[in-house]
Amino acid sequence: DVVLTQTPVSLSVTLGDQASISCRSSQSLEYSDGYTYLEWYLQKPGQSPQLLIYEVSNRFSGVPDRFIGSGSGTDFTLKISRVEPEDLGVYYCFQATHDPLTFGSGTKLEIK
Amino acid sequence: EVQLVESGGGLVQPGRSLKLSCAASGFTFSNYYMAWVRQAPKKGLEWVATISTSGSRTYYPDSVKGRFTISRDNAKSSLYLQMNSLKSEDTATYYCARRTGYFDFWGPGTMVTVSS
Numbered sequence: 121d122v123v124l125t126q127t128p129v130s131l132s133v134t135l136g137d138q139a140s141i142s143c144r145s146s147q148s149l150e151y152s153d154g155y156t157y158l159e160w161y162l163q164k165p166g167q168s169p170q171l172l173i174y175e176v177s178n179r180f181s182g183v184p185d186r187f188i189g190s191g192s193g194t195d196f197t198l199k200i201s202r203v204e205p206e207d208l209g210v211y212y213c214f215q216a217t218h219d220p221l222t223f224g225s226g227t228k229l230e231i232k
Numbered sequence: 233e234v235q236l237v238e239s240g241g242g243l244v245q246p247g248r249s250l251k252l253s254c255a256a257s258g259f260t261f262s263n264y265y266m267a268w269v270r271q272a273p274k275k276g277l278e279w280v281a282t283i284s285t286s287g288s289r290t291y292y293p294d295s296v297k298g299r300f301t302i303s304r305d306n307a308k309s310s311l312y313l314q315m316n317s318l319k320s321e322d323t324a325t326y327y328c329a330r331r332t333g334y335f336d337f338w339g340p341g342t343m344v345t346v347s348s
Contacts, residue, residue, distance in 0.1 A: 121293075159334050161277075168327055168341060169269075169277060174334035212277055216334075220293035221279040 122147050124213050124224035132230045139200040141227045143213035148193045150217070157216035160189055160198045163226075164209040172211075173198065205231055234258040234337045236328045241342030244318055254311040254328030254339055262286075262306035265331040268313050270324035271341075278324075281313065282331060296322075318346045 123146040133139045149156045160173040171180045173189035176196060188199045200207055208231050213224040240252040254266070268280040281302035282291040290302050301314040311328055325341040 157333075161335070163277075168338040169335070170338070171334055171336050180334070180336065210276075214277075214279075214335075219291065221282075223277040223279065226276045 121220055122149075122215055122218045122222050124215060124222055126211075126213060126224035126227045128227060129225075130228040130230065132232050133203045134232045135205065136202055139203050139207075139229060141198045141200075141211050141213075141229075143191075143196040143198070143224050145194040145196070145215060147218060149196075149215050150193060156192065158189075158191070158196050159214045159216065160187075161212045161214060162207075162209050163212065164206075167209075169212065200229075203229075203231070207231075234330070236330065236337055236339035238326060238328050238339045238342035241326065241344045243345045243347065245348050246319060246346055248318055249314070249316045250318060250344060252313040252315070252326055252328075252342060252344070254313075256309045256311065256328075256330075259330075261304075261309035266302075266304060266311045267329050267331045267335065268302060268311075269327045269329055269335070269338075270322075271327070272321070272324045275324075280326070283311070315344070318344075320346050322346050 125144045127142045149158050156176050158176050161169040163169040177189040186201045210226045210228050212226050235257045237255045244250045267282040283302045287304045299317045303312045323346045325343050327341045328339040329335040330337045
């Protein structure tokens with residue numbers, strides 16, 4: 121199974137600063153069709169997960185441009201510029217390139 | 233407005249069965265793949281099952297393969313998860329999610345507790 125390793129496990133950020141989360145895969149996530157099926161989700165406290173980014177760098181509808189996904193192959197990053205209070209929660213990366221589909225273990229973002 | 237609402241969770245003894253339902257509205261259900269994702273208490277997310285638009289293709293991780301069955305009724309805009317031979321490690325909140333190349337909509341979840 122593909123293992124997605126997220127770092128850091130937790131992150132404390134001052135409002136207005138940038139946050140960066142890494143997601144490293146045990147295998148390349150580039151599929152045979154040339155696409156890379158790496159997604160990012162945010163689970164706010166007490167809520168269901170919500171989609172932020174799909175195919176590495178595409179923001180889902182309504183997601184602020186403060187959220188930037190990047191990477192390729194096995195190394196991926198989610199950057200959140202100008203962190204706002206509503207950004208707190210747990211961030212998960214997820215891969216749909218290889219079966220079984222797998223999530224990273226999560227990164228908890230706290231506001232200082 | 234897209235809505236997904238799960239039901240059917242509860243307390244069940246190890247080895248018994250439970251069937252979850254997810255009622256969908258606000259979109260043409262039959263046009264979309266659907267999935268179940270679970271989250272054990274205070275733990276991360278785990279993909280459980282995916283089903284194609286017609287229901288002819290289903291996908292599972294090894295942790296539930298042979299015990300869980302995903303199905304759908306497009307006429308009723310409903311998704312199901314039949315869970316058999318339940319184990320304590322199946323205790324989790326189960327989310328229904330629409331799969332459009334990504335999980336773009338999620339339900340609020342239904343809690344399943346497997347305990348004697």
